[in-house]
Amino acid sequence: MRLAAGQFRELTHADLRFARQIGCTGVTVNKPDLDSPAWIAFLGKQFSSASGPRAPTLRWNALDLSNLRAAIEGHGLTLDCIEGVPRNLLDRAMLGLPGADEQIEHFKATIRAMGQAGIPVLGYAWIPDQVWRTTRNAPGRGGALVTEYDPAIGRRISTGTLPPRDDAAMWTNWERFITEVLPVAEEAGVKLSLHPDDPPVPVLDGVARIFRSIEAFDRAMRFADSPNHGIAFCTGTFAEAGAEAMHAGLVKFLAARRVHYVHLRSVSAALPEAFAECFIDEGTVDAWRVVRTLAEYGFDGFIIDDHVPHMEADTVWGHRSRAFATGYISGLLRAARDE
Numbered sequence: 001m002r003l004a005a006g007q008f009r010e011l012t013h014a015d016l017r018f019a020r021q022i023g024c025t026g027v028t029v030n031k032p033d034l035d036s037p038a039w040i041a042f043l044g045k046q047f048s049s050a051s052g053p054r055a056p057t058l059r060w061n062a063l064d065l066s067n068l069r070a071a072i073e074g075h076g077l078t079l080d081c082i083e084g085v086p087r088n089l090l091d092r093a094m095l096g097l098p099g100a101d102e103q104i105e106h107f108k109a110t111i112r113a114m115g116q117a118g119i120p121v122l123g124y125a126w127i128p129d130q131v132w133r134t135t136r137n138a139p140g141r142g143g144a145l146v147t148e149y150d151p152a153i154g155r156r157i158s159t160g161t162l163p164p165r166d167d168a169a170m171w172t173n174w175e176r177f178i179t180e181v182l183p184v185a186e187e188a189g190v191k192l193s194l195h196p197d198d199p200p201v202p203v204l205d206g207v208a209r210i211f212r213s214i215e216a217f218d219r220a221m222r223f224a225d226s227p228n229h230g231i232a233f234c235t236g237t238f239a240e241a242g243a244e245a246m247h248a249g250l251v252k253f254l255a256a257r258r259v260h261y262v263h264l265r266s267v268s269a270a271l272p273e274a275f276a277e278c279f280i281d282e283g284t285v286d287a288w289r290v291v292r293t294l295a296e297y298g299f300d301g302f303i304i305d306d307h308v309p310h311m312e313a314d315t316v317w318g319h320r321s322r323a324f325a326t327g328y329i330s331g332l333l334r335a336a337r338d339e
Helices: 015-021 037-043 061-074 091-095 099-117 166-186 214-223 233-240 243-255 287-296 319-338
Strands: 004-007 026-030 077-082 121-124 137-138 144-148 191-194 228-232 260-263 274-278 302-304
Touching: 004 015, 004 077, 004 319, 015 061, 015 121, 026 302, 037 061, 061 077, 061 099, 061 228, 091 099, 099 121, 121 260, 121 302, 137 228, 144 233, 166 191, 166 214, 166 228, 214 228, 214 243, 228 233, 228 243, 233 243, 233 260, 243 260, 287 319
Parallel strands: 004 026, 004 302, 026 077, 077 121, 121 191, 191 228, 228 260, 260 302
Antiparallel strands: 137 144, 144 274
C-alpha cells in the first residue's frame, strides 16, 4: 500500500513539491482539461503557437501524457492514475445519444495513448450529471466548511439539461461501452477502474444512477470479468448507502482482487438521511478498520484522501485539510505494517 495525492484538476510544480513533502509517493489527476491555459502552460505543449488555433481535444495523445508523466516523475513521484476524462468526452456514450460511437472510439484512442505513455490506471464513472451536493458550505467540525446532500432537496430539483434515462437504458449503454473498450485496455496494459455513483440514489436529474450499490458492482464485475477492469473503491460514497455494507463490499472485492485503488474518506450519516462529508477521523467510516482490512487481504494499490473539508485559511484545493488527512492515513499505514 502506498499514499498518493489526488483530486488535482490542474497541476503546478508547487503542488507536486507539496505532495512529496507530506509523504506521498504518487499522484492522481482528476478529469484534466488539457486544453485549458493552465494545462497548456504546465505541459509546455508543443506546436501550440506555431500551428495556430487547435480544435478542442477529443482524445488524449501519448506525447502530452508522456510529458505529464515526466513532469511528475521529476519530483520523485509516480503518476499512478488519471481519474476520468472530462464529462463532455463521454456524455453521449453514457446517455446513448448520437455521437456515442465517436466518443467510444476517442476513448479507445486515449486508452492506447495511456498505454504508450506508461500510465497504468484510468478511472471512470457512469454519471453524466456528476457528483451532486445540495449544500457546499455546511458547517463542519470547528466551523470547517463541508459539502452536504439532502435527499429531500435532491428529489425535487433538476437542471433540465439531460434527457431522462431509466436503469435499463443506462445498463444497456454501459454494457455496450465496456464491451468495446475493455479489450483495448487489456491490449494496452491499462486498468479501467469504475467509481460508484455519488450520491448513490436511484435517480437524479431524471437519469438513473446504476452504480449505486455493492450488488450493482457485483453485476458489473461479472459482466466485465477481467483483471483490467476493477473498482475505484470510494469508502465515503459506498458508506453514503451504509458503512457496514461498504465494509462488506470492500472484503468481497478485495478477495476477488478487483479493488484497484481506494478513496479513503468519511461521511456523517447514510441515506435516506441527509449526509455531510467530514474529517477522516470522524463520521461513519472507521478508517483504521479499512486500512487493516486492506493489509489483511494484501492490497498493493494506492490510497488517496479524496474529498476533504475546507479548513481555516485553506486553499481551494485544500492543502491544510489534505495534509491532515494524508498524515492521518500515513499513521494508519505505519500501524498496519507494524501489526
